[in-house]
Amino acid sequence: MSEQLVIERQRPAANASCHADIITLKDIAFSYESQQVMEKVSFSVQQRDFTGLIGSNGAGKTTLLRMIVGLLKPASGSISLFGTPIAQFKDWHRIGYVPQKNSFNPLFPATVREVVLSGLYGRNKQFRRLTKADQTKADEALHAMGIEDLAPKRIGQLSGGQQQRVFLARALINNPELLILDEPTVGIDSETQAGFFHLIKHMHQHHRMTFLMVSHDMDMIRGYLGEKPAQECGKLKFYVRHSHDAEDCGETNIAHSLKGLRQVLEREKEGVVIGNPNN
Numbered sequence: 001m002s003e004q005l006v007i008e009r010q011r012p013a014a015n016a017s018c019h020a021d022i023i024t025l026k027d028i029a030f031s032y033e034s035q036q037v038m039e040k041v042s043f044s045v046q047q048r049d050f051t052g053l054i055g056s057n058g059a060g061k062t063t064l065l066r067m068i069v070g071l072l073k074p075a076s077g078s079i080s081l082f083g084t085p086i087a088q089f090k091d092w093h094r095i096g097y098v099p100q101k102n103s104f105n106p107l108f109p110a111t112v113r114e115v116v117l118s119g120l121y122g123r124n125k126q127f128r129r130l131t132k133a134d135q136t137k138a139d140e141a142l143h144a145m146g147i148e149d150l151a152p153k154r155i156g157q158l159s160g161g162q163q164q165r166v167f168l169a170r171a172l173i174n175n176p177e178l179l180i181l182d183e184p185t186v187g188i189d190s191e192t193q194a195g196f197f198h199l200i201k202h203m204h205q206h207h208r209m210t211f212l213m214v215s216h217d218m219d220m221i222r223g224y225l226g227e228k229p230a231q232e233c234g235k236l237k238f239y240v241r242h243s244h245d246a247e248d249c250g251e252t253n254i255a256h257s258l259k260g261l262r263q264v265l266e267r268e269k270e271g272v273v274i275g276n277p278n279n
């Protein structure tokens with residue numbers, strides 16, 4: 001593990017900013033041409049919350065996530081990220097985004113390593129020469145997801161579960177504080193799904209990350225986030241597990257996080273049951 005990455009960035013310490021708003025949505029409305037998808041959606045995600053976004057097909061979940069990551073603009077209303085209005089927000093490396101699987105073209109001729117490295121460019125797509133430190137970050141993200149042996153393979157040759165790990169590694173390469181996941185387990189068998197959920201719960205509880213996840217898996221949502229939504233806006237329901245239910249806020253770094261993740265995967269491989277799956 002490189003020392004460079006260990007010292008690269010520390011998360012905010014346990015202090016007043018511990019439960020700060022990470023995402024603030026105020027009166028969001030959106031339409032595709034004449035079709036109104038949502039109106040007056042207001043919600044906030046606090047630091048280290050795990051928020052599950054639920055709604056029927058076509059309710060606008062993906063649209064809302066795409067607005068939060070700056071790919072779509074609301075017709076009205078405001079979005080702030082880490083306390084900054086989205087128009088002024090520049091720290092996109094603080095956010096990891098795993099889009100819906102069908103937004104990916106399996107014929108795209110890139111290797112797993114290239115896909116993971118592309119996470120460094122962020123949404124501004126400012127290509128630059130890759131440094132040794134960039135390659136080390138990719139190595140660590142691949143290692144953390146247990147997919148280093150897949151690095152030279154074409155992404156389109158992988159199974160759904162393997163691809164999901166690649167996209168998670170891509171989202172993690174910048175050591176994000178907020179991870180946004182759009183139906184991350186669609187099309188994946190139930191065993192792989194359980195492993196994936198176990199992994200992200202572990203990341204929530206032990207690596208001080210904030211999550212916003214769209215899912216249709218009500219068992220996972222109710223099991224981890226509770227029976228009742230914290231809020232409903234139109235067809236959208238927000239289920240929340242607050243950070244004070246998990247460990248306290250504190251410092252961490254990418255080396256700690258990624259090492260811990262690999263350990264979880266190794267224990268899973270060995271068939272060790274790590275606690276109650278709902279915890």
Ligand SMILES: Nc1ncnc2c1ncn2[C@@H]1O[C@H](COP(=O)(O)OP(=O)(O)OP(=O)(O)O)[C@@H](O)[C@H]1O
Pocket residue numbers: 032037055056057058059060061062063064
């Ligand atoms: N690019 C687009 N152009 C026009 N209409 C769109 C576009 N993308 C989505 N829509 C429509 O907007 C509505 C909301 O779509 P969205 O994908 O946000 O829903 P969703 O809640 O994520 O659905 P699902 O659970 O099926 O993934 C749907 O009626 C959809 O058909």
